[in-house]
Amino acid sequence: MILIQFPDRDTEIKGLTVLMSRHSGKVLRGGLHIVPEPALEALTAGNIPYTFSTLSSSAPNPRSSHSRLHVCAASNARPCARSRVI
Numbered sequence: 511m512i513l514i515q516f517p518d519r520d521t522e523i524k525g526l527t528v529l530m531s532r533h534s535g536k537v538l539r540g541g542l543h544i545v546p547e548p549a550l551e552a553l554t555a556g557n558i559p560y561t562f563s564t565l566s567s568s569a570p571n572p573r574s575s576h577s578r579l580h581v582c583a584a585s586n587a588r589p590c591a592r593s594r595v596i
Contacts (some may be wrong), residue, residue: 512550513563514543525558 516522522541529535532552535545544565553560 511544511565512547513538513565514545514550514553514560515541515562516558516560521559524556525553525560528552528556528558 514525516525519541526543529543529545529549529552533545533549535543535549537543550560550562
């Protein structure tokens with residue numbers, strides 16, 4: 511599962527429209543969403559920008575400082591091929 515966040519509310523609404531039709535997930539406080547990995551492909555195909563962080567057993571808390579946050583430009587067909595770690 512992947513933790514994602516959209517840059518603003520309008521983008522979040524567009525992204526959720528895409529995600530709700532095809533993927534399951536959970537909404538957390540602060541605009542955070544937990545989605546399966548294939549959901550990233552749908553967002554990228556829809557050219558919807560988002561940031562993501564992988565959830566691992568070493569960092570079970572989604573807001574943990576141990577998780578790595580990636581920014582996705584969503585401008586190509588592959589999920590976050592041009593991402594950068596922040």
